[in-house]
Amino acid sequence: MKASAVGKIILFGEHAVVYGRAALAVPVTQMRAQVEVLPSSRPGIWIDAPDVKVSAELNTLPSDHPLAALIHNLFFALAVDPFPDLSIHITSSIPVASGLGSGAAVSVALTRALCGALARPLTDEQVSSYAFEIEKLHHGTPSGIDNAVITYDRPIYYVKDRPIEMLRVAEPFTIVIGYTGIPAPTRDAVAAVRRLWEAQPDEWNVVFDGMQTLSQLAREAMESGRWRHLGPLMNENHALLQRLTVSSPELERLIAASREAGALGAKLSGGGRGGNMIALAPGNGPQAVADALDAAGAARVIITEVRQQD
Numbered sequence: 001m002k003a004s005a006v007g008k009i010i011l012f013g014e015h016a017v018v019y020g021r022a023a024l025a026v027p028v029t030q031m032r033a034q035v036e037v038l039p040s041s042r043p044g045i046w047i048d049a050p051d052v053k054v055s056a057e058l059n060t061l062p063s064d065h066p067l068a069a070l071i072h073n074l075f076f077a078l079a080v081d082p083f084p085d086l087s088i089h090i091t092s093s094i095p096v097a098s099g100l101g102s103g104a105a106v107s108v109a110l111t112r113a114l115c116g117a118l119a120r121p122l123t124d125e126q127v128s129s130y131a132f133e134i135e136k137l138h139h140g141t142p143s144g145i146d147n148a149v150i151t152y153d154r155p156i157y158y159v160k161d162r163p164i165e166m167l168r169v170a171e172p173f174t175i176v177i178g179y180t181g182i183p184a185p186t187r188d189a190v191a192a193v194r195r196l197w198e199a200q201p202d203e204w205n206v207v208f209d210g211m212q213t214l215s216q217l218a219r220e221a222m223e224s225g226r227w228r229h230l231g232p233l234m235n236e237n238h239a240l241l242q243r244l245t246v247s248s249p250e251l252e253r254l255i256a257a258s259r260e261a262g263a264l265g266a267k268l269s270g271g272g273r274g275g276n277m278i279a280l281a282p283g284n285g286p287q288a289v290a291d292a293l294d295a296a297g298a299a300r301v302i303i304t305e306v307r308q309q310d
């Protein structure tokens with residue numbers, strides 16, 4: 001039984017989404033985590049995940065290891081007893097710890113492959129909630145946006161603890177993703193923002209409200225085909241993220257380079273302090289922006305089209 005799941009980027013509203021404000025996220029379909037589950041002749045559940053250097057039997061992994069925790073949670077919830085003998089092979093083309101959702105994608109693909117192997121289908125909502133439990137191990141206090149966009153594999157408008165709304169993309173547009181090459185633990189950036197917010201909640205609530213307004217305006221722009229309007233909104237969102245202290249010199253260098261090369265707007269994406277930035281490609285195409293990011297030292301450049309699926 002095989003299953004796969006896409007990567008993702010956050011277009012608007014990271015950090016504010018942790019505080020109940022709206023955020024927009026889209027799948028990145030050219031990268032995937034893939035999981036194959038097969039019956040095994042060896043007793044036990046054997047996990048082979050070369051990208052994260054895991055090759056072990058389930059019970060030899062610490063119980064809070066994300067892969068072990070996911071399998072235990074799922075089998076417990078589905079009352080699987082005794083555990084079947086399985087061989088699980090996990091690969092991923094999504095760079096690890098780079099803000100592209102690699103952890104959530106593995107969780108979603110693994111959940112679906114195991115349920116397929118057990119012939120116990122789950123709803124998308126259930127898959128997303130199993131993946132969310134594992135996001136907590138990765139990130140501490142995640143908003144749930146990563147597992148949601150990856151499970152549904154659609155552009156989403158996301159507010160924590162509310163039903164997920166799918167975004168309509170009236171006209172496709174192109175985003176260029178530049179990876180700084182600096183792995184940035186989301187957990188640390190989220191904790192730093194929490195310290196700021198706890199010290200001066202009124203001040204930072206105004207910033208989060210500003211981000212919420214930008215997410216709403218961005219949704220209107222996407223749904224009415226005025227995607228060029230996203231550029232200035234991205235720039236404004238980035239300015240608020242700078243105030244939150246989650247940018248970095250490397251992100252700033254890539255963002256400046258993309259704007260100089262004609263990007264209609266650019267911002268950091270995800271937790272920040274490293275990780276990724278994104279730029280909105282102009283109507284004549286993404287290549288000049290991608291080349292400028294390469295020249296400015298991006299460790300990886302990915303061009304992705306955001307479009308309506310189905």
Ligand code: PMV
Pocket residue numbers: 010013014015016017018098099100101139141142143144145146186190269270271272275
């Ligand atoms: O670093 P990423 O791409 O996983 O994004 C984190 C987004 C935050 O809003 C900073 C945290 C969250 O859980 O939503």
